[in-house]
Amino acid sequence: MFTGIVQGMAQVESCQEMGTNKRLVIQFPENSMDKQQLGASVAINGVCLTVSEVDNDKVSFDVIDTTLALTNLGAIKASDKVNFERAAKMGDEVGGHVMSGHIMCAIEVMQVRTQDDSYRIRFVVKKLAGLSDDSATVDAMRYLFDKGYVGLNGSSLTICDIGEDWIEISLIPETLRLTTFGLLDVGDRVNLEIDSHTQATVDTVERILQQKGISL
Known part of the structure; x- marks a missing residue:
């Protein structure tokens, strides 16, 4: 679950083709990914993605072909900036509205x-x-x-x-x-x-x- 309150901008470091899918490596602002875990969810341009690798504030995500076709992540490239929000925790203030990260x-x-x-x-x-x-x-x-x-x-x-x-x-x-x-x-x-x-x-x-x- 996400609140729709974007926490900041991050920069795409690389986009690697993996068959019909793509691996995104994104550099986040310093300390913004503290205690981030494999398998956790992060919204990238509103798309709920699963963390596949963590290297301090550099995090990787694997994006499937359906998501690439449906969203603007299909056209994303290295050096592009994206909005991000870490998944909300129970008890967090919902300053926006409840969002799932499932793009129409x-x-x-x-x-x-x-x-x-x-x-x-x-x-x-x-x-x-x-x-x-x-x-x-x-x-x-x-x-x-x-x-x-x-x-x-x-x-x-x-x-x-x-x-x-x-x-x-x-x-x-x-x-x-x-x-x-x-x-x-x-x-x-x-x-x-x-x-x-x-x-x-x-x-x-x-x-x-x-x-x-x-x-x-």
């Missing part, structure tokens, strides 16, 4: 702008690069609402505006300092995790309506 899809930056004192990024939710089935696009938008929670590259954020096939977020300076959002350009892909409570509510309501013969 990757969405694309369509606009970056400054408005008044806020830094705004708009994402189009219709292009799922790496996937051939566009039906997943519709599924993602079903669970996204104005002022609703959304997980983007592992960060718990609130949707400040929404259209037919896009969402927009507004970022404060502290979030920009700790995360990679300030490095994003138009066309970049960001991992999206929907709020599990929202998904459960939407799916339940739709199932009940369908059982009653009410078309959606």
Whole structure:
């Protein structure tokens, strides 16, 4: 489990192809991986990955082909920066919202702008690069609402505006300092995790309506 409060940025040291899979070696900030253990979970750009090797603050992860196709980890390369969060412990403060690290899809930056004192990024939710089935696009938008929670590259954020096939977020300076959002350009892909409570509510309501013969 993760809280969606990104703990900082780390730098990819190397990406090694392993058949259809990939091994990522990531250099984390000093002391950020203290007492890290093999088999533990770390969210990298919001993707829950398992620690396969630990060398002080240098940690390795093996990423399977499905994850590479579904998320922006498939395009990651050495020297890239990523958001990270260590798995939450029982009793930790949940400052964002509960997240699993299971990504629904990757969405694309369509606009970056400054408005008044806020830094705004708009994402189009219709292009799922790496996937051939566009039906997943519709599924993602079903669970996204104005002022609703959304997980983007592992960060718990609130949707400040929404259209037919896009969402927009507004970022404060502290979030920009700790995360990679300030490095994003138009066309970049960001991992999206929907709020599990929202998904459960939407799916339940739709199932009940369908059982009653009410078309959606």
